Each structure stands twice: as structure tokens, then as C-alpha cells.
Amino acid sequence: xxxxxxxxxxxxxxxxxxxxxxxxxxxxxxxxxxxxxxxxxxxxxxxxxxxxxxxxxxxxxxxxxxxxxxxxxxxxxxxxxxxxxxxxxxxxxxxxxxxxxxxxxxxxxxxxxxxxxxxxxxxxxxxxxxxxxxxxxxxxxxxxxxxxxxxxxxxxxxxxxxxxxxxxxxxxxxxxxxxxxxxxxxxxxxxxxxxxxxxxxxxxxxxxxxxxxxxxxxxxxxxxx
Amino acid sequence: xxxxxxxxxxxxxxxxxxxxxxxxxxxxxxxxxxxxxxxxxxxxxxxxxxxxxxxxxxxxxxxxxxxxxxxxxxxxxxxxxxxxxxxxxxxxxxxxxxxxxxxxxxxxxxxxxxxxxxxxxxxxxxxxxxxxxxxxxxxxxxxxxxxxxxxxxxxxxxxxxxxxxxxxxxxxxxxxxxxxxxxxxxxxxxxxxxxxxxxxxxxxxxxxxxxxxxxxxx
Amino acid sequence: xxxxxxxxxxxxxxxxxxxxxxxxxxxxxxxxxxxxxxxxxxxxxxxxxxxxxxxxxxxxxxxxxxxxxxxxxxxxxxxxxxxxxx
Amino acid sequence: xxxxxxxxxxxxxxxxxxxxxxxxxxxxxxxxxxxxxxxxxxxxxxxxxxxxxxxxxxxxxxxxxxxxxxxxxxxxxxxxxxxxxxxxxxxxxxxxxxxxxxxxxxxxxxxxxxxxxxxxxxxxxxxxxxxxxxxxxxxxxxxxxxxxxxxxxxxxxxxxxxxxxxxxxxxxxxxxxxxxxxxxxxxxxxxxxxxxxxxxxxxxxxxxxxxxxxxxxxxxxxxxxxxxxxxxx
Numbered sequence: 001x002x003x004x005x006x007x008x009x010x011x012x013x014x015x016x017x018x019x020x021x022x023x024x025x026x027x028x029x030x031x032x033x034x035x036x037x038x039x040x041x042x043x044x045x046x047x048x049x050x051x052x053x054x055x056x057x058x059x060x061x062x063x064x065x066x067x068x069x070x071x072x073x074x075x076x077x078x079x080x081x082x083x084x085x086x087x088x089x090x091x092x093x094x095x096x097x098x099x100x101x102x103x104x105x106x107x108x109x110x111x112x113x114x115x116x117x118x119x120x121x122x123x124x125x126x127x128x129x130x131x132x133x134x135x136x137x138x139x140x141x142x143x144x145x146x147x148x149x150x151x152x153x154x155x156x157x158x159x160x161x162x163x164x165x166x167x168x169x170x171x172x173x174x175x176x177x178x179x180x181x182x183x184x185x186x187x188x189x190x191x192x193x194x195x196x197x198x199x200x201x202x203x204x205x206x207x208x209x210x211x212x213x214x215x216x217x218x219x220x221x222x223x224x225x
Numbered sequence: 226x227x228x229x230x231x232x233x234x235x236x237x238x239x240x241x242x243x244x245x246x247x248x249x250x251x252x253x254x255x256x257x258x259x260x261x262x263x264x265x266x267x268x269x270x271x272x273x274x275x276x277x278x279x280x281x282x283x284x285x286x287x288x289x290x291x292x293x294x295x296x297x298x299x300x301x302x303x304x305x306x307x308x309x310x311x312x313x314x315x316x317x318x319x320x321x322x323x324x325x326x327x328x329x330x331x332x333x334x335x336x337x338x339x340x341x342x343x344x345x346x347x348x349x350x351x352x353x354x355x356x357x358x359x360x361x362x363x364x365x366x367x368x369x370x371x372x373x374x375x376x377x378x379x380x381x382x383x384x385x386x387x388x389x390x391x392x393x394x395x396x397x398x399x400x401x402x403x404x405x406x407x408x409x410x411x412x413x414x415x416x417x418x419x420x421x422x423x424x425x426x427x428x429x430x431x432x433x434x435x436x437x438x439x440x441x442x443x
Numbered sequence: 444x445x446x447x448x449x450x451x452x453x454x455x456x457x458x459x460x461x462x463x464x465x466x467x468x469x470x471x472x473x474x475x476x477x478x479x480x481x482x483x484x485x486x487x488x489x490x491x492x493x494x495x496x497x498x499x500x501x502x503x504x505x506x507x508x509x510x511x512x513x514x515x516x517x518x519x520x521x522x523x524x525x526x527x528x529x
Numbered sequence: 530x531x532x533x534x535x536x537x538x539x540x541x542x543x544x545x546x547x548x549x550x551x552x553x554x555x556x557x558x559x560x561x562x563x564x565x566x567x568x569x570x571x572x573x574x575x576x577x578x579x580x581x582x583x584x585x586x587x588x589x590x591x592x593x594x595x596x597x598x599x600x601x602x603x604x605x606x607x608x609x610x611x612x613x614x615x616x617x618x619x620x621x622x623x624x625x626x627x628x629x630x631x632x633x634x635x636x637x638x639x640x641x642x643x644x645x646x647x648x649x650x651x652x653x654x655x656x657x658x659x660x661x662x663x664x665x666x667x668x669x670x671x672x673x674x675x676x677x678x679x680x681x682x683x684x685x686x687x688x689x690x691x692x693x694x695x696x697x698x699x700x701x702x703x704x705x706x707x708x709x710x711x712x713x714x715x716x717x718x719x720x721x722x723x724x725x726x727x728x729x730x731x732x733x734x735x736x737x738x739x740x741x742x743x744x745x746x747x748x749x750x751x752x753x754x755x756x757x758x759x760x761x762x
Contacts, residue, residue: 005635008634008635012620012623012631016620016622019622019623019660020622078616079616079619079620079621080614080618081619081620083584083612083618084612084618084632087582087607087610087612088636089604089608089637092604150370151366154359154363155363157357157358158356158359159356164352167348168367171341171344171348171371172374174337174341174374174378174381175378179381182381182384199384203381203384210373210377214369214370218369221289221292222289222362222363222366225359225585241493266489266493305500309496309500313492313493313496317489320485320488321489323485416497420497420504423508426508427508430508430511430512430515431511434511434514434515434547435544435546435547437515437519438518439547439549
């Protein structure tokens with residue numbers, strides 16, 4: 001029942017997105033604008049600063065992710081469908097998991113665009129260790145989405161949710177960002193510093209496990225008014 | 226508690242006022258000289274801040290699960306004290322850093338951890354003040370995640386780079402330094418407990434006032 | 444409270460300048476920019492910050508408590524008045 | 530066994546800080562009842578509905594389903610609860626059929642015949658493949674009603690279900706509710722619209738400022754009764 005409900009919610013979000021594509025397009029556009037803005041700050045005399053690519057990639061993911069989270073839950077707030085979801089005869093944490101997987105999927109698409117773009121524009125050899133990069137991105141994105149989905153869901157009822165989400169989310173995802181940026185720049189070295197990257201992936205994975213446990217455990221009491 | 230509060234406050238204040246004399250008598254650290262004395266206030270404040278943050282996280286978890294209002298009061302009070310001690314840490318730290326390292330700030334493990342922890346505690350208070358209905362639970366989730374975050378921030382920045390004296394410095398302090406150090410740590414911790422008690426009293430009075438308003442409606 | 448604070452700071456300042464005269468101070472590299480910063484005022488400032496922060500916080504608690512308690516008294520008076528009116 | 534044939538609120542209070550949304554409310558509703566929760570806006574009707582739907586946790590007191598607490602009954606309890614609120618709980622980007630299909634699956638009730646029948650009842654059989662955002666308020670409301678009843682809930686909770694409906698639509702909803710009650714459902718409607726409640730409800734609970742003022746069988750002259758109770762409190 002748990003997995004089935006989570007999958008159903010994921011499918012539903014996918015079906016909506018396939019029809020409107022609104023969140024996907026806004027997220028992608030926003031990510032692109034981020035990269036553009038950073039290119040102004042981190043390119044000096046036509047040459048990108050050393051290590052800038054890793055930071056730009058992750059900050060673009062974090063910013064675009066915040067936007068996507070806000071939009072995703074705005075959709076559930078519009079006709080109060082979140083309440084209808086909470087009434088499903090399944091553990092409420094399953095609803096959380098479904099929404100979270102949707103955010104991860106969306107960010108995965110955004111990253112599929114961002115990674116080649118950053119690699120190209122900032123002369124970064126991001127594809128030197130493709131498997132490690134994918135593992136790093138996956139672990140980091142999941143970590144970000146775990147916290148982000150929980151807070152965005154809670155903020156559905158709050159008045160100033162648009163302002164609150166970034167304020168609460170950014171300090172909370174500091175370890176994800178550090179591990180992501182450091183891990184990526186370890187991969188960007190020539191030759192790639194694989195032991196460091198693997199250590200960062202390990203740190204992110206353990207963070208994912210801890211945060212996921214807390215999130216699943218707190219979702220039900222948090223969502224009861 | 227009410228009866229012993231004032232005497233204890235006097236004792237703690239006196240202890241803290243007396244601390245400089247002890248610290249003055251303590252041995253000098255050769256490489257940093259006089260400025261190293263800030264360490265006697267700075268490091269214990271950091272310890273108290275960490276304790277306070279952990280108290281806030283544990284109390285919040287308790288509140289989420291048991292819905293015990295007392296736990297919520299404790300979480301709110303210790304969040305405020307985390308911000309207060311964090312402020313002390315944030316202000317005294319750079320004074321030392323400027324002299325000892327030649328810079329006001331550095332993004333090393335402890336500084337980053339304290340800064341992020343401090344920021345989370347501030348945003349907790351922000352949520353409690355402006356979050357509207359349900360902000361107690363929102364804040365509780367923030368505190369639980371914030372506390373779970375602390376070790377990860379520490380680990381991650383520690384892997385990254387570090388300039389700060391290692392934790393292992395404290396237990397190996399020579400006796401001449403250890404005495405005054407633990408003395409001022411005790412004074413600061415006692416002050417923490419007293420401020421916490423006072424703040425808890427305020428929160429209980431507030432709850433009592435709310436209850437009075439509710440009764441009046443009946 | 445304020446006067447104790449001032450006295451403390453004064454004593455503190457006096458106490459701090461004595462050890463400097465004892466000559467135990469070992470400069471790391473004389474002449475660098477950092478060493479020209481006098482350490483004494485920095486230490487005093489750090490100590491003073493703690494006092495000021497603690498006192499200020501205690502004062503805010505005291506103020507908030509007063510407000511809550513005066514609200515409580517006002518409410519109780521109102522209730523007493525309304526129950527005697529009935 | 531998570532089914533039940535009565536729900537009761539036992540001394541339920543809910544406060545938000547120093548504001549009491551509900552104050553010591555005790556109510557019972559049994560299978561076959563159509564209970565009207567009547568009162569002005571902000572009286573606490575929605576909070577009662579929320580507490581019955583397990584979405585709002587009471588500060589004190591408890592909600593019992595067939596004598597058992599929600600926690601004892603587990604997640605399966607919600608299979609027997611259907612809620613229709615003023616916000617219609619429909620995804621505007623999805624088609625009518627997709628909306629119904631999603632919620633049917635969520636309740637573990639999977640079957641095209643049931644969905645066809647629901648679309649038929651909502652008079653949307655030929656528009657099932659259109660997106661809900663293109664529908665009029667009335668069409669959405671009919672669809673939302675069928676969505677809420679799709680899993681044949683025992684406890685049917687309506688929060689202001691009639692706003693924006695024309696007389697014809699209202700009479701359809703009303704007859705649907707009577708059918709449900711006759712089939713053994715517990716129907717609870719929160720509304721401030723007395724004209725609609727009159728003649729439909731079998732029992733009335735009058736609520737103001739979070740307090741239950743009266744709980745009685747419905748009789749003729751509901752409006753006069755409402756005025757006298759509300760006026761004197």
C-alpha cells in the first residue's frame with residue numbers, strides 16, 4: 001500500500017506535468033538565467049575562474065529546485081488537493097515520498113540540461129568520471145529534495161510561504177551544497193581526485209539516510225493541523 | 226526554583242565577574258600572547274551554544290511526537306539562548322581571529338558550523354514569530370533538522386579545510402590554564418541555566434495568560 | 444547592575460595591563476601588521492560583549508514578563524468586575 | 530475491521546494560541562442521519578469537519594468512530610471517509626476522467642464501470658476527456674461530488690457544498706444525499722445557508738463561536754428556530 005500510493009502520487013504529478021509542462025519550463029529557464037548571471041560574476045577576461053563550474057552547477061540546481069518546490073506545492077494548494085491526498089487510506093508518509101520523488105525527477109531533467117551547459121560554457125571536464133558525477137548528483141539532489149519537500153509541504157498552510165521556503169531551506173542544505181560542490185570540484189581536477197569524490201558521495205548518502213528517516217517519521221505529525 | 230533563583234544569579238554573576246582574575250593568573254600561550262585570553266570566554270560560549278542547540282532539537286522532537294506543551298516551551302527558550310550565545314561566539318571569535326590569524330573571519334569547520342547553526346536558530350525564532358498558526362510545528366521540524374544537520378556540517382567543512390584549533394586542545398590543557406578555563410565555562414553554563422529558567426518562566430506565564438483568555442471565553 | 448559592570452570593566456582593564464608589564468608576552472613576528480593591533484582592548488571588548496549581551500537579554504525577559512503579568516492582572520480585574528456585575 | 534456505524538465527538542476543543550476554534554463540543558451522528566452543522570462563518574464548522582476527517586487534531590477531547598479512536602483504527606479508517614469542501618479537491622490540469630481514476634486508485638477501488646457511472650451521474654459522460662480547468666463552477670462541483678463519493682464512504686462530510694450552485698443542481702445534490710443516508714451513510718453537512726438545509730437535514734446542530742448551542746431533530750420552521758437560538762446566546 002505504501003509503495004503503491006507513493007507511485008500513484010508520482011504518476012499523477014507526471015501526468016499533470018506532461019499536460020502543462022509549466023513547472024518544467026519555468027525551472028529550466030530559471031536554471032539557465034542562473035548560469036547566465038554567474039557567468040558575469042565568475043568569468044574574468046574571457047576565462048572562467050578555476051573551480052567556478054562546480055559552484056555554478058550546484059547553486060543553479062539549488063535555486064531552480066527551490067522554484068520547482070514552490071510551484072509543485074502551489075499546485076496542491078490551489079484546490080486544496082493536498083488535503084484530499086492526506087485523506088488517502090495509506091500511511092501519510094507515502095504521500096510525502098511520492099511528492100519527493102516527483103521533485104527529484106524534475107531536478108534530474110534540469111540537471112541533464114545544466115551539466116552539459118556548464119561543462120561547455122565554463123570549460124569544465126565534467127564528463128571525465130561520468131559514473132561518479134551521476135552518483136554525486138543523485139545523492140545531492142535526493143538530499144536537497146528530502147528537506148525541500150518536507151518544508152514546502154508544511155509551508156502550504158503558512159502565509160508568507162514564498163519568502164519562508166528559501167530562508168528555511170538554504171541553511172538547512174548547507175552540508176548538501178558543500179559536499180556537492182567539493183565533490184564536483186574534486187572530479188574536475190586533472191587527474192580527477194576520485195577518492196575525495198567517493199568520500200563526498202558517502203557523506204551525502206549517509207545524510208540522505210538520516211534525513212529521510214527523520215522526514216518520514218515527522219511528516220504525519222507535521223501535516224495534522 | 227523561584228527562591229534560589231536570585232541567590233544563584235548572584236553567585237553566577239559573581240563567578241563570571243571573578244573569572245578575569247583567575248584568567249589573568251593563567252599561563253600565557255606563547256604564540257598568541259594576551260589575545261589568547263579571549264579563548265576563556267569564547268570556547269565555553271561555543272560549548273553552551275551547542276548544548277543549547279541540542280536541547281532545542283531534542284525538545285522539538287519530543288514536542289512533535291508527544292505534543293507536550295512543556296517541550297515546546299523548552300525548545301523556544303533554548304532557541305533564544307542559542308541565538309544569544311551564538312551572538313557572543315560570533316562577536317568574540319573575530320576579535321581573536323583578527324589578532325591570531327590576521328583575518329576577521331574564515332570559513333573553517335567550526336566557524337561555518339556555528340554560523341549555520343546560528344542562522345537556523347534565528348530562522349526558528351523568525352518562524353515562531355511570523356509563521357502564523359501551525360508555526361509551533363514548523364519550528365519544531367526546523368529545529369529537529371537543524372540539530373541533525375550539525376554533525377554533517379561539521380564533518381563536511383572539516384574534510385574541506387580547517388584552521389581552527391582542534392577539539393582535542395581542551396582536555397589536554399595544562400592545569401594552569403585548565404582551572405580558569407573550566408571555572409569560566411562553569412560560570413557561563415550556570416548563567417545559561419539561569420537565563421533558561423527565566424525564559425521558561427516567561428513562556429509558562431504566557432501559556433497561563435493564554436489559558437486565562439480561553440477560560441474567559443467559556 | 445550597571446555600576447558593577449563599569450567597575451568590573453575598570454578592574455579588568457587594570458588587571459590586564461599588569462601581565463603585559465611582566466614581559467611574558469612573546470610576540471610571534473615583530474613588525475607584522477597584526478601585531479600592531481593591541482591585544483588588551485580586544486580582550487576587554489570580548490569580555491564586555493558577554494556582559495552586555497547577558498544583561499540585555501535578561502532585561503528583555505524582564506520586560507516581556509512584566510507585560511504578560513500586567514495583562515494577566517488586567518484580565519483578572521476584568522473578570523472579577525464582570526462576575527460581580529452579574 | 531475499520532467500518533463503523535456512528536461517529537461521535539467527545540468534549541472536543543481545539544485552540545490556536547488564545548483563540549478557541551472549538552470549545553467542548555460533543556455530538557453524535559449515526560448511520561442514516563443527515564446532520565446539518567449550522568452557524569455563521571467562522572463558527573467552527575470547518576474545524577469540526579476537519580476533526581471528523583482526521584485532518585485536525587483536537588487539543589482536548591476525542592473523536593470516536595463506532596466507539597474506537599482514529600489511532601486504534603489506523604490508516605484504513607480513511608477508506609470510509611469522504612470529504613467535499615468548498616475548494617473542490619480536483620486537479621484543474623487533468624481531465625475529469627483522470628481525476629476520478631487517480632482518486633479511485635488512491636482508495637484502492639479500481640474499475641472503469643464505477644468511473645463511467647460517476648461521470649454519468651455528474652452529467653459529464655461525454656466530457657470525460659476534457660480538462661477540468663475548462664469546466665464551469667457547476668460542472669466542477671458535480672464532478673467534485675462524485676469524486677468525494679467514488680469510494681462509497683460511510684462517513685460523508687460536506688463543508689459548504691452548495692455555494693454557487695443553481696436551484697436545479699442543489700435539488701440533485703439534495704436527492705443524492707438522501708439516497709446516501711437511506712443506504713446507511715452518515716452524512717454531515719456544514720453550511721450557513723438555511724434555505725438549503727431546511728427540509729434536507731434530519732438533525733441540526735447549531736454552532737456559534739466554537740460552541741454547540743443546540744443539537745436537536747430537525748423540525749418545521751428551521752429559520753425561526755435558528756434565529757431564536759442564535760439571538761439568545
